[in-house]
Amino acid sequence: xxxxxxxxxxxxxxxxxxxxxxxxxxxxxxxxxxxxxxxxxxxxxxxxxxxxxxxxxxxxxxxxxxxxxxxxxxxxxxxxxxxxxxxxxxxxxxxxxxxxxxxxxxxxxxxxxxxxxxxxxxxxxxxxxxxxxxxxxxxxxxxxxxxxxxxxxxxxxxxxxxxxxxxxxxxxxxxxxxxxxxxxxxxxxxxxxxx
Amino acid sequence: xxxxxxxxxxxxxxxxxxxxxxxxxxxxxxxxxxxxxxxxxxxxxxxxxxxxxxxxxxxxxxxxxxxxxxxxxxxxxxxxxxxxxxxxxxxxxxxxxxxxxxxxxxxxxxxxxxxxxxxxxxxxxxxxxxxxxxxxxxxxxxxxxxxxxxxxxxxxxxxxxxxxxxxxxxxxxxxxxxxxxxxxxxxxxxxxxxx
Amino acid sequence: xxxxxxxxxxxxxxxxxxxxxxxxxxxxxxxxxxxxxxxxxxxxxxxxxxxxxxxxxxxxxxxxxxxxxxxxxxxxxxxxxxxxxxxxxxxxxxxxxxxxxxxxxxxxxxxxxxxxxxxxxxxxxxxxxxxxxxxxxxxxxxxxxxxxxxxxxxxxxxxxxxxxxxxxxxxxxxxxxxxxxxxxxxxxxxxxxxx
Amino acid sequence: xxxxxxxxxxxxxxxxxxxxxxxxxxxxxxxxxxxxxxxxxxxxxxxxxxxxxxxxxxxxxxxxxxxxxxxxxxxxxxxxxxxxxxxxxxxxxxxxxxxxxxxxxxxxxxxxxxxxxxxxxxxxxxxxxxxxxxxxxxxxxxxxxxxxxxxxxxxxxxxxxxxxxxxxxxxxxxxxxxxxxxxxxxxxxxxxxxx
DNA sequence: CATGAATGAGCTTTCATTCAT
DNA sequence: CATGAATGAAAGCTCATTCAT
Numbered sequence: 001x002x003x004x005x006x007x008x009x010x011x012x013x014x015x016x017x018x019x020x021x022x023x024x025x026x027x028x029x030x031x032x033x034x035x036x037x038x039x040x041x042x043x044x045x046x047x048x049x050x051x052x053x054x055x056x057x058x059x060x061x062x063x064x065x066x067x068x069x070x071x072x073x074x075x076x077x078x079x080x081x082x083x084x085x086x087x088x089x090x091x092x093x094x095x096x097x098x099x100x101x102x103x104x105x106x107x108x109x110x111x112x113x114x115x116x117x118x119x120x121x122x123x124x125x126x127x128x129x130x131x132x133x134x135x136x137x138x139x140x141x142x143x144x145x146x147x148x149x150x151x152x153x154x155x156x157x158x159x160x161x162x163x164x165x166x167x168x169x170x171x172x173x174x175x176x177x178x179x180x181x182x183x184x185x186x187x188x189x190x191x192x193x194x195x
Numbered sequence: 196x197x198x199x200x201x202x203x204x205x206x207x208x209x210x211x212x213x214x215x216x217x218x219x220x221x222x223x224x225x226x227x228x229x230x231x232x233x234x235x236x237x238x239x240x241x242x243x244x245x246x247x248x249x250x251x252x253x254x255x256x257x258x259x260x261x262x263x264x265x266x267x268x269x270x271x272x273x274x275x276x277x278x279x280x281x282x283x284x285x286x287x288x289x290x291x292x293x294x295x296x297x298x299x300x301x302x303x304x305x306x307x308x309x310x311x312x313x314x315x316x317x318x319x320x321x322x323x324x325x326x327x328x329x330x331x332x333x334x335x336x337x338x339x340x341x342x343x344x345x346x347x348x349x350x351x352x353x354x355x356x357x358x359x360x361x362x363x364x365x366x367x368x369x370x371x372x373x374x375x376x377x378x379x380x381x382x383x384x385x386x387x388x389x390x
Numbered sequence: 391x392x393x394x395x396x397x398x399x400x401x402x403x404x405x406x407x408x409x410x411x412x413x414x415x416x417x418x419x420x421x422x423x424x425x426x427x428x429x430x431x432x433x434x435x436x437x438x439x440x441x442x443x444x445x446x447x448x449x450x451x452x453x454x455x456x457x458x459x460x461x462x463x464x465x466x467x468x469x470x471x472x473x474x475x476x477x478x479x480x481x482x483x484x485x486x487x488x489x490x491x492x493x494x495x496x497x498x499x500x501x502x503x504x505x506x507x508x509x510x511x512x513x514x515x516x517x518x519x520x521x522x523x524x525x526x527x528x529x530x531x532x533x534x535x536x537x538x539x540x541x542x543x544x545x546x547x548x549x550x551x552x553x554x555x556x557x558x559x560x561x562x563x564x565x566x567x568x569x570x571x572x573x574x575x576x577x578x579x580x581x582x583x584x585x
Numbered sequence: 586x587x588x589x590x591x592x593x594x595x596x597x598x599x600x601x602x603x604x605x606x607x608x609x610x611x612x613x614x615x616x617x618x619x620x621x622x623x624x625x626x627x628x629x630x631x632x633x634x635x636x637x638x639x640x641x642x643x644x645x646x647x648x649x650x651x652x653x654x655x656x657x658x659x660x661x662x663x664x665x666x667x668x669x670x671x672x673x674x675x676x677x678x679x680x681x682x683x684x685x686x687x688x689x690x691x692x693x694x695x696x697x698x699x700x701x702x703x704x705x706x707x708x709x710x711x712x713x714x715x716x717x718x719x720x721x722x723x724x725x726x727x728x729x730x731x732x733x734x735x736x737x738x739x740x741x742x743x744x745x746x747x748x749x750x751x752x753x754x755x756x757x758x759x760x761x762x763x764x765x766x767x768x769x770x771x772x773x774x775x776x777x778x779x780x
Numbered sequence: 781c782a783t784g785a786a787t788g789a790g791c792t793t794t795c796a797t798t799c800a801t
Numbered sequence: 802c803a804t805g806a807a808t809g810a811a812a813g814c815t816c817a818t819t820c821a822t
Contacts, residue, residue: 008781030817040783041817051817106366107302125368154367155358155380162357163350169308171301172349173320185350188383203806225792235808236792246792398802420796430804431796441796496756497692515758544757545748545770552747553740559698561691562739563710575740578773593785615813625787626814636813 009047011037013057020058021100025108052115055104059116062101063124069094070130080138081190087130088160088186095164107165131156156189204242206232208252215253216295220303250299250307251315257296258319264289265325275332276385282325283355283381290359297359326351351384399437401427403447410448411490415498442505445494449506452491453514456484460520470527471580477520478550478576485554497555521546546579594632596622598642605643606685610693640689640697641705647686648709651679655715665723666775672715673745673771680749687749716741741774 015037019028030051034041048054073090076083095102105124132145132153139149163185166172172181210232214223225246229236243249268285271278290297300319308316327340327348334344358380361367367376405427409418420441424431438444463480466473485492495514522535522543529539553575556562562571600622604613615636619626633639658675661668680687690709698706717730717738724734748770751757757766 029815031815042784042819043782045818046781106364128368150368151371151376151379154371154376155383158357158361158367158380159354159383160357161361162353162355165360166353166356169301172353173323173345176346176349181346181349184346185353188350188354224790226790237794237809238807240793241806419794421794432798432805433803435797436802496754518758540758541761541766541769544761544766545773548747548751548757548770549744549773550747551751552743552745555750556743556746559691562743563713563735566736566739571736571739574736575743578740578744614811616811627788627816628786630814631785 008037008039008043012039012044012047012054013061016054016058017100017104020103025103055108056116056120058101058104059108059124060120062098062105063120063127065098065101066091066094066105067127070127074130074134080134080142084131084134084138084156084190085186087134088156088190091160092164092182092186095160096167099168102164102168106161107168128153128157152189159185159189203232203234203238207234207239207242207249208256211249211253212295212299215298220298247307247310250303251311253296253299254303254311254319255315257293257300258315258322260293260296261286261289261300262322265322269325269329275329275337279326279329279333279351279385280381282329283351283385286355287359287377287381290355291362294363297363301356302360302363323348323352347384354380354384398427398429398433402429402434402437402444403451406444406448407490407494410493415493445498446506446510448491448494449514450510452488452495453510453517455488455491456481456495457517459484460517464520464524470524474521474524474528474546474580475576477524478546478580481550482554482572482576485550486557489558492554492558496551497558518543518547542579549575549579593622593624593628597624597629597632597639598646601639601643602685602689605688610688637697637700640693641701643686643689644693644701644709645705647683647690648705648712650683650686651676651690652712654679655712659715659719665719669716669719669723669741669775670771672719673741673775676745677749677767677771680745681752684753687753691746692750692753713738713742737774744770744774 012033016028016033019033019036030041030044034044037044044054048057069090070087073086074083076086128150129145132149133143135152135156136142136145136149141149145153163172163182167178172178207228211223211228214228214231225236225239229239232239239249243252264285265282268281269278271281323345324340327344328338330347330351331337331340331344336344340348358367358377362373367373402423406418406423409423409426420431420434424434427434434444438447459480460477463476464473466476518540519535522539523533525542525546526532526535526539531539535543553562553572557568562568597618601613601618604618604621615626615629619629622629629639633642654675655672658671659668661671713735714730717734718728720737720741721727721730721734726734730738748757748767752763757763
């Protein structure tokens with residue numbers, strides 16, 4: 001009862017994320033969510049216009065969190081190649097440690113995404129720019145990522161996304177050492193500097 | 196009515212695939228499906244024990260089709276590297292040209308996959324072996340893919356899957372040339388033979 | 391295959407009875423029944439106009455079997471009191487050993503009974519007459535059961551029916567010895583001849 | 586609409602009982618019930634978790650009512666034999682005047698009963714104890730019903746149940762005087778005190 | 781700020797039955 | 802004698818959402 005009124009909105013989002021990862025997408029109904037939180041379904045509508053809005057809030061959170069992690073990773077002062085490595089690891093770490101956000105951000109069925117406000121969505125893609133910049137730098141074109149760099153960034157992005165989504169879906173051979181798998185994947189696009 | 200009653204089962208599967216890609220997963224209810232096909236919901240149950248069975252039939256079809264394409268691609272007589280390239284292209288081609296199958300095979304919500312018979316599922320993973328073999332051959336270990344080759348195969352697989360799923364979800368920068376994007380991605384893991 | 395065509399009607403009734411007792415009333419659907427028998431649902435309709443007719447056939451069988459058992463029991467040459475005892479035991483035996491018939495004859499929901507042809511139904515009540523006759527004889531009015539005898543017969547009948555139906559429904563205290571219970575019940579209406 | 590919204594739950598139960606006795610068990614579907622009551626099927630689920638819960642609520646009511654009637658009947662200060670007579674009459678009265686409760690308590694198909702919480706069920710059997718006590722007292726063993734008394738109680742119970750269920754099912758000869766029938770039945774197990 | 785009551789649309793699935801062959 | 806294909810009706814139940822309070 002004590003802290004029960006400290007921002008119901010917050011608690012709803014928390015519970016939603018939790019449910020999403022522990023019981024899956026279909027279990028996330030407004031009523032069940034309300035039950036878990038300890039309020040009525042109606043109350044959720046005080047904070048979110050509808051279910052979509054709730055999802056979008058989760059996506060916003062997720063994008064923010066990923067952004068933050070990439071900023072941190074991108075701040076390392078060393079070589080561009082190391083920065084790229086850090087960025088990749090940050091992304092993988094984010095995906096694997098926050099499956100609920102990853103699910104909602106990248107795996108959710110398009111029906112929800114279609115209604116996600118385009119402006120916010122564009123914002124999301126900015127995260128990609130971090131990779132482009134590191135790649136540009138590595139190629140000796142600091143702070144001015146070219147079309148080519150962006151192309152490469154998308155490739156990196158796709159590879160990372162593929163790895164995370166297969167892992168989250170439990171579709172990578174279990175006998176594989178996960179760290180080794182990810183390292184190999186990352187090495188793929190971080191070419192050793194030719195001496 | 197009796198329409199072209201030759202194969203209602205066939206028509207159901209067809210429509211299911213179509214609906215899946217055009218209106219999404221949630222729009223695929225037994226009733227709506229029946230409506231689109233032009234029969235009653237009950238009739239569907241004459242051909243599929245339940246909704247799961249229908250999904251599994253789609254998955255089976257998809258796995259078969261992909262398998263077939265990979266077999267074709269794997270038959271090229273040339274160098275292993277070329278074969279690898281062909282396999283990759285076959286996979287990408289399959290994914291992009293048959294989004295409905297790809298959706299149902301790789302993007303479908305896990306609830307359905309969990310109930311997918313394990314034996315068939317294992318069969319699906321055999322497709323991965325094609326890549327492992329080409330990679331083994333390329334590394335001079337023909338027909339005996341080692342652990343290392345399988346690791347690499349998984350990495351390739353993840354990259355390809357990442358690319359396809361981002362493209363299907365419309366999440367790759369539209370200004371990017373798609374062919375170029377895919378080529379770049381594929382080159383990533385096909386190292387040029389050092390002279 | 392060999393004896394498979396020896397009267398499908400017979401096999402349907404057999405299976406219906408079996409299903410009724412092993413899986414209950416609601417499990418007795420035309421399709422499931424057909425499945426168990428090894429024919430199509432449609433085939434059942436060759437032998438029975440509808441589900442009601444099938445039930446009625448079962449009831450007929452049951453009535454016949456009970457009749458037969460009561461005839462046998464009523465033939466004992468001894469004292470009327472012994473005959474009454476035998477009749478009671480025959481009834482109890484019938485009910486407990488043929489729960490499927492008992493169910494269908496006495497416990498089935500009235501919806502089905504209402505449509506049971508009245509003439510056959512009356513025939514069923516003839517079984518009651520056996521008791522009336524034994525009671526009449528015991529009271530020194532052989533072969534001419536009076537109204538009073540019939541009243542008494544109904545009482546006996548009710549008691550027996552109560553016992554059987556409670557036992558079949560598993561609603562008699564399990565710690566009770568069943569034989570003792572039934573004996574006590576029967577003794578209740580077979581007054582010892584005053585010396 | 587808001588009708589007499591005071592107690593929809595109450596109205597649902599009322600209507601359920603009514604329908605049960607007038608149209609039978611199978612006519613009691615959630616939708617039809619809702620229609621009769623004047624609400625939507627969904628609304629019923631606001632008051633009862635599912636159909637079972639609704640049935641169980643009816644059973645609870647019935648058990649309570651019977652209990653109450655037996656308590657009243659058991660309070661008569663006179664002889665044990667009279668008390669026994671009162672108890673029997675109370676039971677018969679309950680069954681014949683509340684066929685809907687009787688149906689739901691004793692004649693309902695076992696599928697529903699199986700799921701009836703065991704604890705409540707045991708409570709139901711306590712009603713039997715009233716008879717055991719009266720019988721014990723009559724036999725000169727006040728307040729300490731022996732095994733024998735309980736056996737006898739079950740016999741009484743079976744007889745009463747048989748009578749009620751035959752009467753409710755319309756299976757007792759209509760030409761019979763009902764009161765006479767019941768009196769005769771009751772006399773059967775209330776032996777006159779030997780002078 | 782929060783609720784209780786209610787709803788309409790929709791879900792998957794099962795049923796008894798029919799009809800052309 | 803038997804089937805395969807199909808159906809309309811109905812079942813129990815859950816969903817997102819609304820509205821008066």
